[in-house]
Amino acid sequence: MIRFGDDGYVAGDYSADAGVLAGVASVTGGASVKPLEPSPGQVAILRTAYGLVAGYVQRLGAGEVVVLADPLVLCNGYLEKADNGRLLADLLGVDAGAAVAFDEYHHGLTIGAFAPQAWLATSWGAAIMWLLVAVFFGLLLRGRRFGPLVGRVPETVRSDVEWSVAVGQLLRRSSARRVTLGLLAGATERAVALHTGLPVQPRERFWNALWVRAPEVARELAEVENSLDTSSASEHDVLTAARRLHEIAHPAATRRK
Structure with missing residues (x-):
């Protein structure tokens, strides 16, 4: 009998499907997780103790997308538990030399954060901007003449x-x-x-x-x-x-x- 919580979550201990992830037997995650419902084109790689899918992989164009129901599986504090570290190594080593991208949207990082005017909204960015303005005007005023150029009097050799x-x-x-x-x-x-x-x-x-x-x-x-x-x-x-x-x-x- 499968026991779900009031919100549909189950315990966060998983096992890997045989033959999918090399060297990965069990993975530890959070206290509870909401199972996934993969489609026929999505291959399950992690399952809960009750056989529910907690992670799957799907072919997308020329690459693959790995979806995990529990993000704690790949967090720094969990990499030493069970086979979490080996799981991450397998996921990153599927294609040697391939680029790895991390979705940081839930950390507050958006495209607008890379805009030139974004850093001006911070205190340190405004300070740097005022410093650059002061240096620019300082160099500009330093190059101004206060009068016509005066020729240098040639030096005479003293006895x-x-x-x-x-x-x-x-x-x-x-x-x-x-x-x-x-x-x-x-x-x-x-x-x-x-x-x-x-x-x-x-x-x-x-x-x-x-x-x-x-x-x-x-x-x-x-x-x-x-x-x-x-x-x-x-x-x-x-x-x-x-x-x-x-x-x-x-x-x-x-x-x-």
Whole structure:
């Protein structure tokens, strides 16, 4: 005796017809299902415990249509139960390389969802649209001219004297007398190292070797460098210290004068 519910539904446990689905014996579905009533051209593939049809396949043109009374049979949560996973593999593997289509209409996906104006109705779509508009107008305004083009003045090559004067004026404006004397002292040490054939680095070894090779030069240079703090009080003191450093760095030029 077949027991139907008040709404015509029966239990959702099914068995596969022999020889129709390879490797599929039993399939588990929902708690209840409403049986199908296939026509003579529709071949049953799943039946309930009472022999009622719960799924069938029908030839349609060059393809096949598989109809299941219980959609839970192929849901993710049911693929591990009974032979549900094998059933899905058999259905998808009927024709190797064939396209598989899923009906998502009951999920709310319609043709209108793919229309260009559909994404503008969402908050993120409207935000992207306003961003694109802002970028467009930003690029448009950036390319506008605020006046006629002004030709670029060709650059002239400056002489070494001009560069020296410019650096001197910058140091003078910033009152960097101590920095100026430090630069001159470093240049003097390099010049002395070149004349005496000594490496200027490391500095401590340079001074030790200079006291041995040229003690007079070392004494005079040390005296000037020790007085740099007091020599930076005024521009006159800076000029005096610079002259002494120049005499140490270029003794031959000083003697010719």
